[in-house]
Amino acid sequence: MGAYSQLSAAQTFPERPLRLLVGQAAGTSPDVVARTVAAKWSELLGQPVVVDNRPGAAESIAADAVAKSAPDGYTVLFGSIASHGIGPAVNKKLPYDPARDFAPISLVGTVPNVLVAYPGLPAKGMREFIAHIKANPGRLNYGSTGVGTSTHLGMELLKAKAGIDIVHVPYKSGSAAFADVMAGQVAAGLFNLPSQLALIRSGKLRALGVSSLRRSSQLPDVPTIDESGVPGYEVVVWYAVFAPAGTVKPIHARLHSDLIRAIDSPQLRERMAQLGVDPMTSTPEQLAQYSRSEIEKWGKVVREAAVKLE
Structure with a gap:
């Protein structure tokens, strides 16, 4: 033209x-x-x-x-x-x-993701979660919304940076993954923060850390993963x-x-x-x-x- x-x-x-x-x-x-x-x-x-x-x-x-x-x-x-x-x-x-x-x-x-865990897991925060996984290498699972999603690769990045061994279980839908974390069928998952707010606030899931470099205004009391012992970790x-x-x-x-x-x-x-x-x-x-x-x-x-x- x-x-x-x-x-x-x-x-x-x-x-x-x-x-x-x-x-x-x-x-x-x-x-x-x-x-x-x-x-x-x-x-x-x-x-x-x-x-x-x-x-x-x-x-x-x-x-x-x-x-x-x-x-x-x-x-x-x-x-x-x-x-x-x-x-x-x-x-x-x-x-x-x-x-x-x-x-x-x-x-x-x-939009940040948030690492959530089964409320019965003996880990109240990010550092305790990493320590618990390290004490039980390969024995615990995490759920994702499918292979190749940010919920999957974000956890693989965490595994590499934190030096932990936790097994991937892909789900076909977010709701199915959330349900199994709430029920303790899998230990944790890294999911889109907005989808987790109601579950976190109701106590059905425990928030361990947010994946952005800054804390979320919607969960100001939940630290970032970066500030919780995994420096440089960021997934948005x-x-x-x-x-x-x-x-x-x-x-x-x-x-x-x-x-x-x-x-x-x-x-x-x-x-x-x-x-x-x-x-x-x-x-x-x-x-x-x-x-x-x-x-x-x-x-x-x-x-x-x-x-x-x-």
Whole structure:
């Protein structure tokens, strides 16, 4: 597209609704966050941003659809640690290249995980938990929401950093994993913090540590894993928006500027806090670098833990 055509396209963009593809089903946490962001983004763009759910294959279906879309700004991806972090680290046969096929726009926010344990486990905190596992190597289990998820690889990272031996038990759903931790069928699990709040507050699960480098405002009395004897430990679920590679610069710039304004708005920040999301923005270059660093980080975990997709 020539310089004049780019300028003309940018001046009239957007002339019709945009599609924001989400790689999770309607009603899931990523979908709710995407719809929250889309509503405010729509106001600023002056056109509806319509959420289009394309669940499945660890978000690669949605990501691939955007990668193959026209670079005109009308189809964008609500990406995440799954599509542009863990996914490319675990699956070398993805139908898209997370760097080459996308034009990063901005980070949207992060959500910490929380290590929870069966309340009957003789460990009141993180240090006691590590000591208990070390005293019983290979005899205790942890649950996850599936092979290659942040709930799985986050625990494998903890095993490596803390030098502990605890056996992985993958589940097909979060609810099944939570239930077995509550019942003591497995000792612990590292799960998305918002999904655990009610269970923690009711005493059905014991919170041992949060996976971010800062304590959560929703669980201020629960220390971070980093400050509890595992320095440098950090696992956060993150969300970001990507356009197809080749999106013309003036349109890309408009998408970026209005998305930043949306995320920085007091109304959206308040709503995201209610959802357990820490709002975060970035430049396109910062997002590209962050995605690269996440792929490298999780690739190392995958190799060292010999993780294989089932």
